[in-house]
Amino acid sequence: MSRRVFDPTVSPAAPVTFSYAPRPKSLHGLRVGLVENTKFNSEVILRKVAERLAAQYQISMTHLDHKKSSGHSVTPEAITLFRQKADFVLAGVGD
């Protein structure tokens, strides 16, 4: 007598497709936003990188977003602000 096998798993959903934003031809004079994720040293590392970008390319840090936790997504409100205030965004982990 045959018996049905009940598969407890779910096949992965179709991957979400996305495309990268066009890369700037030059970094000189751009505005950078930072996403701090609450991990130890995340903000320290990001600010240090921003300082070096400022020294090397005259890039200004225009917006810093603090995520609720490292696992949380960046909020839509923060994305809107980044779109308004920054030309590119850096996100880091650091521990």
Added chain:
Amino acid sequence: MSATQLNPPSSDPASAAEWIEFYYQQGWSDGLPLVPPGEDSVQAMLAAGGLTGDEVLGTIDERNAIIPAEKVAINAVMAGCLPEYFPVVLAAVRGLCHPEFHYHNPATSTGGSGLAIIVNGPIGPALGINAGNNVFGPGVRANATIGRALRLVMMNVLNTRPGLLDRATLGTPAKYTLCFAENEVDHPWVPLHVERGFRPEESTVTLYASNTLMGVYNQLASTPEPLLLEFADAVCNLATPNVYGFNQTLIVLAGEHAEVLRRSGWSKRQVQEFIVRHARRTVADFKRAARLSGEIRLEDETTWRHVMNRAEDLLLVCAGS
């Protein structure tokens, strides 16, 4: 040698063992034998939840994942649940999907969490969910299988498998199962669900991501202060993940400890505020253990860091004996 006369089910035990082995081979197990599901058992599970199987119970957006009802029923059968447990399993699964729970962190973090299912209200005693002696120990089917079902759903439906999307460095035995009911009899205050706005006669499930379990031993305290100082000390140990000060802490008060607090007349809020106030270490302590970076300055010895910011971040429940 004597033998007790038993009346086992008529199905062939050898065949059952083969089925269990087959399910092992598919990689669907948590390491323990699974109950092979059948048409009847899956349907009975769904019926107990008032479901047909086609429903989507929730989604985890960060995982691009959906949770179909039928898959939860299959995993619940495999875990060994009785159909009447299924409403609790469903509530826990829906809790996983709640945006405020934020599944990704406790499921994936290197810290590794067991997910505690805290059951309140009349469904706890009705299902025989242990709220008393050995509450975190083995031996009670409801506790063991409801928690196990949730973990199997995480592994099989949400792909939260060790080494893949579960990146815990050590993990915890609580990942096999962690489900208990609050002991609402002789409670010093109102139980957790009433504190959170539900009526006593309503049944609820609270899901709590628990990094680890730590016993607090104190058989001599007969007044609140010494007992609560020990709890405060336990939750601010140097190994705590709560250095950041934004986490919640769950304290489960066993019988004697609950009784000390009940007799004292302290309110739950008083107890919470006392522990939150005393659960602190100096910045110097954390720096000495490299839990905070930087050189130790003189003022660090007298600068305090609390591991919780608000009284409501401390969950107090009663269980155990």
